[in-house]
Amino acid sequence: MANEEKTTGFRPLTPEPTLRRLPWYLAYVSLLRSRGVEFVSSTTISKEINVDSSQIAKDLSVLSIKGKTRIGYEVEALEMAIKDFLGFTSSHRAVMMGVGSLGMALIADRGLQRFGLDVVAGFDTDPSIIGLTIKGVPVFGISELKKRREAYNADIGILAVPVEQAQSAADLLVDAGVHALWNFTPFRISVKPGIVIENTSIYANLAVMYSRLSALDQGK
């Protein structure tokens, strides 16, 4: 459970599986904090979440805090350390491409802000949407993308356009200067090297769920 002192300010690249598990620990630790629990060990976390306790200890070793023998981690400090490490306490600015059903929902969802993402503006081609303000977030026409993105200094572009426009919208965002694309379409966009792409295809997960449900029905 010990954690090596970092001897340099340069943070090594964290393995992606660790980055995907840390939010699970964070969710559990937040629950414990809300219940007033003060300390937690990787063994306790392991019992709640289906992950091996040595794996948990290894994952938590990337953080700047240490657990204490027999007592474990201080819950509040651990929660804050994970949040910090994952970038959830920093403010990242993003522009939303496509303010249709999903884009509007994502702007309206205050959840993103709790995880450090500030959607500063939306962009759309639909004249009936341009000019609207959704929960304080203005919607502009696509022609204003480059100028507005620069003014807001937004690093992240969120893709919530129809699938047919995914690639062209991605190109516009990259051209406007974003360094990362959060792609909510199921389209596999391609961009020049050095641009980060994170795919979150909500609907693709449905196929896996349907298939398992249907296997369940067949098994009866």
Added chain:
Amino acid sequence: MANEEKTTGFRPLTPEPTLRRLPWYLAYVSLLRSRGVEFVSSTTISKEINVDSSQIAKDLSVLSIKGKTRIGYEVEALEMAIKDFLGFTSSHRAVMMGVGSLGMALIADRGLQRFGLDVVAGFDTDPSIIGLTIKGVPVFGISELKKRREAYNADIGILAVPVEQAQSAADLLVDAGVHALWNFTPFRISVKPGIVIENTSIYANLAVMYSRLSALDQGK
């Protein structure tokens, strides 16, 4: 590119990686259809999407249609076959647990319906939300969950509650008779065997994106 004739109506369990790739092909094929393209080969799909063409041919072999040598697949037939196979053309009924910011956004997002998911009712504990109708979907109190779920014959429960309530809301849904849980919280819920769980943690993806962005900044 040939596809074995299925000799039985009992569909074998499709490997999850195939189920996760098929929506990518679907997205591209839908794009081709909207452009009026009539035929497509796995080689062409491979060039657009970063997947090996033999892998694509293998994935598409689970479908009931065959490609033709040199011509490939008929675009419209392929689009429909993938949609059918993934369950996007069937109607699956779901109840929404938690009609806060995310739950309301998911109900309002018509995208789910296009992928075969019909959210028939929402459930919440907040008296200011109970009684509302969101895009035609009524919101009830939790006490009505069991009765209403049965009446709607909804097989799927969507979890969009705060993380502290994830496990107890999951228990209520299973008790009310759903067979699958679509978990939008980052909490790793545990349920009895035979219940399908699909995790879609939107926010967890943010951590990976932030980390890659920060690595990018350090590399400059």
